[in-house]
Amino acid sequence: MTLFQTDNTADGFRGGRDRFGHCPVLYREVVKYIATPERPLRLIDGTLRCGGHSSLILRSNRQAELLGIDRDGDALERAADVLSFAAERIRLVRGNYGDLKDLAAEVGWDTADAILLDIGVSSPQLDDFSRGFSFREDAPLDMRMDRRSPVTASRILNHSSLEELARIFREYGEIRKYEKLARAVVERREQQPWSSTKELAELCARILGRSRKGAPPAPTLCFQALRIAVNDELGELSRGLEAAVELLSPGGILAVISFHSLEDRIVKNKFRTEATSCICPPGCPVCICHHRARLQLVTKKPLTAAADEVAENPRSACAKLRIAVKI
Numbered sequence: 001m002t003l004f005q006t007d008n009t010a011d012g013f014r015g016g017r018d019r020f021g022h023c024p025v026l027y028r029e030v031v032k033y034i035a036t037p038e039r040p041l042r043l044i045d046g047t048l049r050c051g052g053h054s055s056l057i058l059r060s061n062r063q064a065e066l067l068g069i070d071r072d073g074d075a076l077e078r079a080a081d082v083l084s085f086a087a088e089r090i091r092l093v094r095g096n097y098g099d100l101k102d103l104a105a106e107v108g109w110d111t112a113d114a115i116l117l118d119i120g121v122s123s124p125q126l127d128d129f130s131r132g133f134s135f136r137e138d139a140p141l142d143m144r145m146d147r148r149s150p151v152t153a154s155r156i157l158n159h160s161s162l163e164e165l166a167r168i169f170r171e172y173g174e175i176r177k178y179e180k181l182a183r184a185v186v187e188r189r190e191q192q193p194w195s196s197t198k199e200l201a202e203l204c205a206r207i208l209g210r211s212r213k214g215a216p217p218a219p220t221l222c223f224q225a226l227r228i229a230v231n232d233e234l235g236e237l238s239r240g241l242e243a244a245v246e247l248l249s250p251g252g253i254l255a256v257i258s259f260h261s262l263e264d265r266i267v268k269n270k271f272r273t274e275a276t277s278c279i280c281p282p283g284c285p286v287c288i289c290h291h292r293a294r295l296q297l298v299t300k301k302p303l304t305a306a307a308d309e310v311a312e313n314p315r316s317a318c319a320k321l322r323i324a325v326k327i
């Protein structure tokens with residue numbers, strides 16, 4: 001399969017990018033495993049964004065029906081436009097993929113044949129500086145994917161305890177000087193509440209110093225940590241994976257794309273546990289766990305983007321795709 005064709009079709013993929021200038025990562029692999037062979041297919045895309053992957057699947061398999069979920073209202077509006085060529089085959093719902101069983105029930109689906117999760121923040125969210133995910137421009141410390149949520153980054157910085165901030169920086173940012181950074185955040189808020197991305201980036205640079213050669217700039221990990229906390233991204237991932245395994249029909253496909261090791265570890269462990277029939281401690285003479293495998297792994301190791309895709313879309317370099325089939 002070639003990179004997106006240069007065409008002027010309804011969803012307007014041109015030169016590997018959709019009309020908003022964004023590429024879905026690992027799209028060849030996603031289409032290969034989910035859309036082929038052409039057959040009736042109930043697909044749930046739990047992280048729809050502008051419908052990049054879903055658009056390709058709906059075009060490749062004319063019998064596919066889609067339930068598209070995203071927590072970001074802006075993303076859903078764009079997706080409705082991009083996917084209008086298949087309007088009679090799609091339903092779009094605003095919500096969290098952690099609740100995908102309930103969301104599927106709302107549209108009358110009690111099973112699905114394929115579930116796709118392409119997790120994390122999207123390029124449009126990062127590029128819209130007003131949303132506060134980036135420190136390239138000064139903006140309010142927001143970072144909510146769902147702007148109806150009451151929890152913003154500034155709320156966490158201004159109201160969380162020292163211990164909670166340290167935990168967030170350690171667990172979600174893997175920041176070595178997590179305690180020092182948490183203390184500096186608390187000291188500064190006693191003078192003036194946190195509100196600006198630029199001020200936080202300046203504090204990170206001062207406290208964490210210059211990053212090692214090849215490592216991301218000092219504020220990057222702090223912003224990642226806060227974003228994960230604001231959106232409960234790892235909790236959502238665990239809930240979403242469990243819901244997906246339950247909802248899939250036998251033979252159904254679960255495909256998960258992650259962008260950093262914290263996420264991939266959760267996916268890898270869940271897949272491994274669900275692909276194992278007994279999880280008793282080693283040496284246990286008889287099985288006492290009664291655990292039964294629910295998944296069969298399709299990819300023992302995660303799939304990564306080919307060189308031509310990375311050249312076209314550098315963001316795909318970090319992406320890992322794991323695929324399993326429901327037993």
Ligand SMILES: C[S@@+](CC[C@H](N)C(=O)[O-])C[C@H]1O[C@@H](n2cnc3c(N)ncnc32)[C@H](O)[C@@H]1O
Pocket residue numbers: 023024025046047048049050051052053054069070071072075095096097098118119120121122123145236
């Ligand atoms: C990397 S983008 C997905 C890109 C999409 N696969 C495409 O090809 O256009 C991630 C999207 O997932 C959404 N998202 C992240 N966590 C979510 C969650 N727990 N529930 C629903 N949507 C979520 C974000 O708002 C964002 O739009």
